Amino acid sequence: MLQPRFTMLPFAAFVDCLRLAADEGDASRPIRCRWRFLSADGQPVQASNGATIGPCDTYRDSPPENFDYIVVCGGLLDDRPAADARTVEYLREAAARRVPLIGLCTGPFALIQAGLMKGRRCCVSWYHHGDLTQRYPDVVPVADRLFVVDGDRITCSGGMAAADLAAWIVERHIGRAWAQKSLHIMQIDSARRGNAAQPQPASFDRVTDNRIRRAIRLIEQHLNDPPSTSALANMLDISRRQLERGFMQELGMSPSTFSRDLRLRYGLWLLRHTSRSITEISAECGFADNAHFTRQFRRLFECSPSQIERGTDIHETPYDGELAALFAERGR
Known part of the structure; x- marks a missing residue:
């Protein structure tokens, strides 16, 4: 789920780890892993660096139960809400159907706005620690580690930690060798665990x-x-x-x-x-x-x-x- 002005690095790191684990070599055929890009209206979405990702599927044509995970790629923070009404509705529907939800970078802000992080640990970058406590004083952020898995809510601090999270998911479902293969092609020695300290x-x-x-x-x-x-x-x-x-x-x-x-x-x-x-x-x-x-x-x-x-x-x-x-x- 690409939010307006989403941050490119965590998005690319996460998706490329899946892409490289999906097939032998670098053929990029979605065999072992598949992914789709969603936006509220199906239109391409512009990242914070000006690049545009599309085409996208609409929420309406992509029922949450079709997916093993739904990942929210958060955008730049300003005075506007982190997510629009259609995104909030889709996330609530996904939660009702017990689809695991992932928030990358500022993606957790959308999960909080949808009321889906009550009683959950919420990982956020040290850089956005103050933003989170100011917007949502009732939420206790976890800003000392790379990502946090709390049941079917997974939150990630962003940046290259998204590759570590994607590797954790790949290892969990299709094996460590596939996760290592992805990381090595990405010139990353090995995955850091979620409780590693944020740089x-x-x-x-x-x-x-x-x-x-x-x-x-x-x-x-x-x-x-x-x-x-x-x-x-x-x-x-x-x-x-x-x-x-x-x-x-x-x-x-x-x-x-x-x-x-x-x-x-x-x-x-x-x-x-x-x-x-x-x-x-x-x-x-x-x-x-x-x-x-x-x-x-x-x-x-x-x-x-x-x-x-x-x-x-x-x-x-x-x-x-x-x-x-x-x-x-x-x-x-």
């Missing part, structure tokens, strides 16, 4: 432990409401001791220290780049009161927040450059 432009690329990378993502995504070490360990399905040991091995500090210092660096960024008050920034960074924020800020940066407000300059702290993109996206 992000900011912070700590030297961390090699996938569990710690995911923990970092979770901390980054909850700067104003930091999870406790025990809660973080529960989210990752590991023990608190394993989590603390991993942080010490990878970063030389505890999870709580990492979380506190990251939130203070976010506070520094907000002081430098926004007009928010110290009280507002203290709350945004997850500190209970100004005094606690100021005390910890002075410990790390050797000056007070009010001095930064008055223009006091300090040396770049570790990772300031790496974290700038994260803070800019969150602070906008």
Whole structure:
């Protein structure tokens, strides 16, 4: 299901993985896998990069029960709804007939709009984490992994993770050899599992432990409401001791220290780049009161927040450059 201005990379990665698994060599005959492109009116659909995909089948001529999966390729986000009324109706009909639904990139927004993600985990790209929480505050996004399988709802962060998801589906139904064949032709060594951490432009690329990378993502995504070490360990399905040991091995500090210092660096960024008050920034960074924020800020940066407000300059702290993109996206 191609939504207006759908993102091309996840669409192409997903479909090409199916195409290459469908036949011997690169003949592209849809033998083991078949697919069809749908749009509400059957007209070609333009992607966000200007390319057009068509012809398409209409929803009316493509009953949901004809398919093993229905995949929503989401479009660019703006003030309009993620899906039109016909798309919402079709998705609800598919859900009623128990057809598994997949949301690629911003595709999960359409599933949420249709009321089909209640009580389900919803994977979204770190880039759209803020968009999702702003539009749908009742939905808890999963933005620390590539894709999430929650029963007959499958959501994917987008980009090349769509190839990993398609390979998982191919392996599930026709075998690992076919999935590997597709990926190798696509110049991908092997499929990443759904719980692999999402790559992000900011912070700590030297961390090699996938569990710690995911923990970092979770901390980054909850700067104003930091999870406790025990809660973080529960989210990752590991023990608190394993989590603390991993942080010490990878970063030389505890999870709580990492979380506190990251939130203070976010506070520094907000002081430098926004007009928010110290009280507002203290709350945004997850500190209970100004005094606690100021005390910890002075410990790390050797000056007070009010001095930064008055223009006091300090040396770049570790990772300031790496974290700038994260803070800019969150602070906008």
